[in-house]
Amino acid sequence: MFSFRNGLLLWVMVIVLFLGCGPSDRSKEFLEAINTNPDYKTWSHYLGDKQRTHYSVLHEIDTNNVHLLEPAWHYKSGVLQEKGHSQIQTNPLVLGDTLYGINPHNALFALKADTGELLWEFTPENLDETGLGLSRGLTAWSSDSDEPGRIFYASGYKLYAIDLLSGTLVLSFGEQGSIDLRKGLGRETSKVPIVLTTPGVIYKDLLILGGRTSESPGAAPGHIRAYNVLSGKMEWIFHTIPQPGEYGYETWPEEAYKTSGGANNWAGMALDEPRGIVYVPTGSAAFDWYGGDRLGDNLFANSLLALDAKTGERIWHFQMVKHDLWDRDLPAPPNLFEMEHNGAMVPAVAQITKSGHVFIFNRLTGIPLFPMEEKEYPGTTLEGDIAASTQVLPIKPAPFAKQSLKEEDLYAPDQPAFVDDFIDKAQNFSPPTVREKLAEVTSNGQFIPIDTRGVILYPGADGGGEWGGAALDPRTGIMYVNGNEMAWIVRMAKVGEKDGKPLSKGATLAQIHCVRCHGGEFQGIGVIPELQNVKMRLDASEIQYQILNGKGAMPAMPNLTEDESALIAAFLTNMEEKESESNDHGTVSKITSRYAMVGFGRFKDNRGYPVMNPPWGTLNAIDLNTGEYVWKIPLGHEEGLEDPEVAVSGLENYGGPVITAGGVLFIAATKDEKFRAFHMRTGELLWETRLPAGGYATPATYEVGGKQYLVIACGGGKMGTKPGASYIAFALPK
Secondary structure, eight states: OOOTTSSSOOOOOOOOOTTTTTGGGSOHHHHHHHHHOGGGTSBOSGGGSTTOOOEEOOOSSOTTTGGGOEEEEEEEOSOOOTTOOOOOOOOOEEETTEEEEEOTTSOEEEEETTTOOEEEEEOOTTOOTTSOOOOOOOEEEOOSSSSOOEEEEEETTEEEEEETTTOOBOTTTTTTSEEETTSSSSSOOSSSOEEOSSOOEEETTEEEEOOEEOOSTTOOBOOEEEEETTTOOEEEEEOSSOOTTSTTGGGSOTTHHHHOEEOOOOSOOEEETTTTEEEEEOOOEESSSOOTTSOSOOTTTTEEEEEETTTOOEEEEEESSSSOSSOOOOOSOOEEEEEEETTEEEEEEEEEOTTSOEEEEETTTOOBSSOEEEEEOOOOOSTTOOOOSEEEEESSSOOSSOOOOOGGGBSSTTSBEEETTTOOGGGGTSOOBHHHHHHHSBOOSTTOOOOSSOEEESSOTTOSSOTTOOEEETTTTEEEEEEEOOOEEEEEEETTEETTEEOOHHHHHHHHHTHHHHOTTSOOBTTBOOSTTGGGTOOHHHHHHHHHHOBTTBOOOTTSOHHHHHHHHHHHTSHHHHTTOOOOOSOOOOOOOSEEEEEEEEEEETTSOBSBOSOSEEEEEEETTTTEEEEEEEOSOOTTOOOTTOSOOOOOBOSOOEEETTSEEEEOOBTTOEEEEEETTTOOEEEEEEOSSOOOSOOEEEEETTEEEEEEEEEEOGGGOOEEEEEEEEEOOO
16 A cells, blocks of 8 residues: 655645646636736735735746746845744735835835835834734735825734835824724723734725734634724724624623624635625634633634625625634635536635635535535533534545544654643653553544543644635636644643642632643743743732733733732742642632633654654645645655655645746745745645745745746744744846
């Protein structure tokens, strides 16, 4: 039997349904419309166009000459802190001969797109000094009137309108050039974190936005809002947590609309401009691992919404996950395209998911274009919660990520286990093997509710599919999507106790509000610092201030009372003595969550390798007309892996692909910090180069002076890799 481990593996399931079998039968008029569409000729929108196809009609760089690419310019966009963990995840815009990007501290800049020469830089008043602020893209607007063209861009909770030419605030917009995204949600959220990591869309004179909220208790609601592009006035709002009398209200507890949060669009959206329909994917409701205070299906969390772009009225919706207990946010904007279905061309929308599935609908009616299967799944064992009895998954296309982890799937089962951010203190001395650790937890595939023992989430909490999104060739209906193969272990604990012993009030509150970010033992997760020795850095009053007001990447928690924040601060500065005492002072308001998430991390062996058989990251071409795979290959390689049976391992990856009329797919994304070009028809690797830091962003391609360029933000910082501040453009030699 053919297996991954037998040779070089272009595991290229070339079920070669390739570009010539059906998709090429499309009419000349259809293809001409694509080639002349200005959206596909520039990079004037996030991910290339409002349909979010990641596609360009440019073809100077093609399969025959792409190997000749060389750096055209290199712009260092900001000064890195000595011990910084900054990132850049920006897909830049190119308007005319000007490129607009964002640096590691969330300052906006404009460059000459052919030379990389700086034209101007705008530094917001709420500059991110931590280097952890992220903005994945920008939105531009211009008109035929005397109004100046403007870039809409966010830093923290503020959305700015910036003059395209001068880089200065457009003072007629909002309050002296900006609007506060925390306002207008129908609830006091003045300190609750709302940021705009991914841009919205512009429909006529409306800027339609989502936003990123906290996923903890006390999160803001994730309502969708439209603002006038000239004045900044809010024109409409769609309640993703329905209010009395609105569709879906009965899928929540009666008072949930007053207190529940999340159900937000952090991943971006797509626009069918001629029809005036905006397609909005949403994330899970908060708290995202336990739903005892939000019983019901929880519309419109985890849903694809089709809204009237002019009014915000719902046209149709489809909920991918009911009563989400697995943090299964929809991770990327959907792709809009024309699909061949039952002998006719149908307007379609495709949505990738963290679980590695592709849902495909008629985008006018919401009717699925491939069969779905609804199945029963186990109930939760956590007191006070009720899991949805059934969930729905598409039968076709097959998922682009594996769906379960069994013992026979393990790469090195007898290697000592290491679970990122999850290992208990006692295990540091005698860790179990990978096989033993797997036997300790539940691993039964999708939709197994998280419990206090530990459950394998596979694909992991980042996906599967992730925020880089999929590319979709509008000429052929072929989707190109990178996927991750990484199992995570997630574990819950009953609030107020540990190892069968009661916790103090402060320890209980820290368990609820701190461990999900800082780890079950407060040991720190990734770039998030440990709290075990926080008293060496901050005193109790400083900790309390940061809890209530936030700082840098840490969100404010204004839902906590003064007493509660003081109790947490007292616990953290006297952790050893206070953990099991129950007589600490101060009052605690009613605890709404009975459980806290205390274990959360990637399941690896002690060498840092994922526990499952390679590939650990893939690049996939799927013909959405038929639901069949064209090819599938590993993406990236673990260079330290000394295994002659694994020629190309694949790697965890973040950031999406770009596809071109020249037949070339470009993608960075991988932990090995390389930028690659692949043949769109076969998946063959055509070119690669090493970047100064990981390119965890979606590239852009554009033309200036008749020459095609390709640019990638090299921000690094993810997965333990070094940070960077570079934007590098490539082109063919003169």
